[in-house]
Amino acid sequence: MQRRRIHWVTPAGVAVVTMALSLAACSSGSSGNGSSSGSSAALTGTLNGSGSTFQLSFQQAAISSFKTVQPSMTVNYGGGGSGKGRTDLASGVVNYAGSDSPIPASEQANFKGKTVLYFPVVIGPITVSYNLSGVSKLQLSAPVIADIFQAKITTWNNSAIAAENPGVTLPNTPITIARRSDSSGTTQNFSEFLEKASGGAWTLGSSSTINWPATSRGGNGNGGVAQIVKSTAGAIGYVDYADAKASGLTFALVKNEAGSYVAPTVSSATTAADNATIAPNLTFSAIWAPGAGSYPITYQSWDLVYQAQSGTQTAKGLQAYIGYLLGPGQKLLPGLGYAPLPASLDQKATAQLSKIGSASAAPSASSS
Amino acid sequence: MSTVTQAGQAVPASALAQRRSLGDRGFQVLALAAGLLVLVILVLIAVSTTQQASSWFTTEGLSGIFSTTWNPAAGQFGALAFIYGTAISAGIAIVMAVPVSVAIALLLTEVVPRQWARPIVYVIDLLAVVPSVVWGLWGILVFAPWIAGFYSSIGSAVKGVPVLGALFGPPTSGASFFTAGIILAFMITPIVTSLSREVIATVPAIDKEGAYALGATRLEMIRGAVWPHSKGGIVGAVLLGLGRAMGETIAAALVIGSSATITSHLFAPGDSMPAVIANEFGEASGVFRAALMGLGVLLFIITIIINMIARGIVQRSARRQRGA
Numbered sequence: 223m224q225r226r227r228i229h230w231v232t233p234a235g236v237a238v239v240t241m242a243l244s245l246a247a248c249s250s251g252s253s254g255n256g257s258s259s260g261s262s263a264a265l266t267g268t269l270n271g272s273g274s275t276f277q278l279s280f281q282q283a284a285i286s287s288f289k290t291v292q293p294s295m296t297v298n299y300g301g302g303g304s305g306k307g308r309t310d311l312a313s314g315v316v317n318y319a320g321s322d323s324p325i326p327a328s329e330q331a332n333f334k335g336k337t338v339l340y341f342p343v344v345i346g347p348i349t350v351s352y353n354l355s356g357v358s359k360l361q362l363s364a365p366v367i368a369d370i371f372q373a374k375i376t377t378w379n380n381s382a383i384a385a386e387n388p389g390v391t392l393p394n395t396p397i398t399i400a401r402r403s404d405s406s407g408t409t410q411n412f413s414e415f416l417e418k419a420s421g422g423a424w425t426l427g428s429s430s431t432i433n434w435p436a437t438s439r440g441g442n443g444n445g446g447v448a449q450i451v452k453s454t455a456g457a458i459g460y461v462d463y464a465d466a467k468a469s470g471l472t473f474a475l476v477k478n479e480a481g482s483y484v485a486p487t488v489s490s491a492t493t494a495a496d497n498a499t500i501a502p503n504l505t506f507s508a509i510w511a512p513g514a515g516s517y518p519i520t521y522q523s524w525d526l527v528y529q530a531q532s533g534t535q536t537a538k539g540l541q542a543y544i545g546y547l548l549g550p551g552q553k554l555l556p557g558l559g560y561a562p563l564p565a566s567l568d569q570k571a572t573a574q575l576s577k578i579g580s581a582s583a584a585p586s587a588s589s590s
Numbered sequence: 591m592s593t594v595t596q597a598g599q600a601v602p603a604s605a606l607a608q609r610r611s612l613g614d615r616g617f618q619v620l621a622l623a624a625g626l627l628v629l630v631i632l633v634l635i636a637v638s639t640t641q642q643a644s645s646w647f648t649t650e651g652l653s654g655i656f657s658t659t660w661n662p663a664a665g666q667f668g669a670l671a672f673i674y675g676t677a678i679s680a681g682i683a684i685v686m687a688v689p690v691s692v693a694i695a696l697l698l699t700e701v702v703p704r705q706w707a708r709p710i711v712y713v714i715d716l717l718a719v720v721p722s723v724v725w726g727l728w729g730i731l732v733f734a735p736w737i738a739g740f741y742s743s744i745g746s747a748v749k750g751v752p753v754l755g756a757l758f759g760p761p762t763s764g765a766s767f768f769t770a771g772i773i774l775a776f777m778i779t780p781i782v783t784s785l786s787r788e789v790i791a792t793v794p795a796i797d798k799e800g801a802y803a804l805g806a807t808r809l810e811m812i813r814g815a816v817w818p819h820s821k822g823g824i825v826g827a828v829l830l831g832l833g834r835a836m837g838e839t840i841a842a843a844l845v846i847g848s849s850a851t852i853t854s855h856l857f858a859p860g861d862s863m864p865a866v867i868a869n870e871f872g873e874a875s876g877v878f879r880a881a882l883m884g885l886g887v888l889l890f891i892i893t894i895i896i897n898m899i900a901r902g903i904v905q906r907s908a909r910r911q912r913g914a
Contacts, residue, residue: 328876405662405874431662431870432662433850436849
């Protein structure tokens with residue numbers, strides 16, 4: 223019995239070791255194992271990123287098409303949320319972080335005074351999707367949306383909604399609020415919109431998590447909210463444009479700062495970003511942007527990179543990859559349900575690429 | 591003593607004893623190191639999470655920590671709603687799972703013939719193999735919409751009735767404390783059943799046969815011979831199931847409704863500690879993140895206390911049994 227057991231253990235062990243060695247050989251073949259070339263072609267190395275899940279499908283699509291441009295480079299993007307991305311960048315775990323908002327004051331200290339460059343990469347509208355049979359066109363303004371999502375307006379035929387939609391017969395269906403059960407940048411930006419635009423009607427503040435009314439229903443991720451809206455008659459919820467389109471939801475037209483009702487589309491989102499005020503470090507907010515064609519609930523996401531890089535190879539790799547996101551990668555966006563950056567913003571971001579790796583390795587002690 | 595012969599050769603006793611004691615000592619050191627490593631890891635986890643949660647403790651203070659408002663937008667992080675949610679959903683799970691599990695265990699050991707017991711045990715253990723996230727997904731996509739209909743009909747039926755109305759009346763939602771309790775009950779049944787079964791199987795046959803000899807019916811035999819022997823172990827199994835139900839994360843996060851409110855309505859949406867940590871960790875920063883870590887520390891402490899109570903009960907009943 224003992225001898226028979228030993229008989230098959232040895233070949234099995236050899237097989238396992240061989241598999242492990244071959245896997246290791248396969249994976250090591252793709253990672254950087256050559257000197258960096260002086261020309262812009264044929265870079266090698268690995269870049270790691272994490273953060274915003276809003277950017278996730280864009281990053282995944284861009285990474286696979288970037289492989290055709292730079293086959294020897296490997297880029298990995300892990301998702302996990304903007305907060306995680308910023309934490310990972312602060313602790314040096316990743317080379318770049320996707321974040322839906324600039325670094326908040328409470329986290330500034332984690333970056334130890336090192337300069338962080340902001341590269342805006344995507345714009346996206348947040349739709350106000352609803353499920354109301356017989357109503358194909360719905361117009362809503364921020365104060366009404368605020369009251370709906372605070373459960374102050376509870377039925378669809380409320381006078382406030384009817385006032386904005388003359389000629390539309392609204393049924394007596396109760397309104398079911400669909401919102402996120404997990405924390406998200408979408409919630410943060412939607413609540414920021416309501417705070418800015420509702421003129422005081424919104425009292426729940428703006429954060430990645432909101433204390434929603436108890437009658438609201440929570441869904442996990444944009445897909446979860448979309449599913450609630452789709453399956454519940456009389457439901458209304460805020461869903462990313464990409465997921466709302468994928469689920470075939472009906473969007474409401476939202477009143478913007480100029481007073482016109484605008485539908486969420488690729489062009490109205492890009493117009494909003496174009497009309498937003500851009501800070502010198504390329505942070506901005508397209509929420510409640512001026513302009514007649516701007517969609518007021520448009521949000522944006524950046525890729526954060528340290529200005530000071532420890533190696534020229536990493537700096538070149540980052541310049542190549544982020545340059546790709548800002549260049550040919552932008553063409554991928556409409557197909558994925560995002561909006562591309564407006565041309566002027568894209569130019570400013572591309573001009574900032576040369577700053578990566580330009581400062582010395584010592585951190586800038588400008589914070590005093 | 592004298593020498594020991596090995597393969598015809600005489601080996602002095604002292605050398606043999608030295609060889610033996612070296613092996614023994616080596617094993618002793620290894621085993622001690624393994625045990626200490628576990629302890630060290632546990633202490634490190636406790637210390638590091640408490641450290642990360644310290645800004646929450648200092649900002650909120652004791653009254654803030656146990657307040658009922660959880661409003662990250664306004665910077666308020668009170669944990670009471672989640673402690674309540676964890677307790678209620680785990681409590682519902684225990685109330686539903688324990689009678690069923692103990693009954694199954696008794697059935698398998700006392701009633702069912704041995705050849706049928708084995709496949710039934712196999713099927714119940716399969717229930718334990720289902721991953722937590724699959725339970726949660728099934729719960730939110732299939733179970734919750736289906737049971738929401740029952741909730742609303744029960745809710746409208748008992749509306750206005752004094753106690754029942756407060757427990758089972760509106761507002762009702764598919765994703766609620768009760769749904770989470772049911773899913774958790776499904777998840778802890780295999781553990782409680784298999785542990786109870788093992789405990790009941792250790793009852794000496796002599797006690798059981800003695801009871802039968804005195805003319806006891808099966809129920810009386812179970813009450814008189816099986817129960818006193820196994821009650822400590824069963825309570826331990828139940829508390830283990832409770833610990834599992836309290837710590838269950840993904841399944842609870844998907845079906846509990848994510849609404850940080852304290853309400854007596856069991857069909858209303860709520861939230862529990864592990865669920866809120868899983869849901870809100872991604873975008874949290876600063877005091878928010880420290881608060882979530884702090885919830886983890888609280889959960890840790892509560893689970894340790896429950897485990898200590900469980901061990902105490904098991905040990906006390908074992909001592910009493912030995913004396914009897």
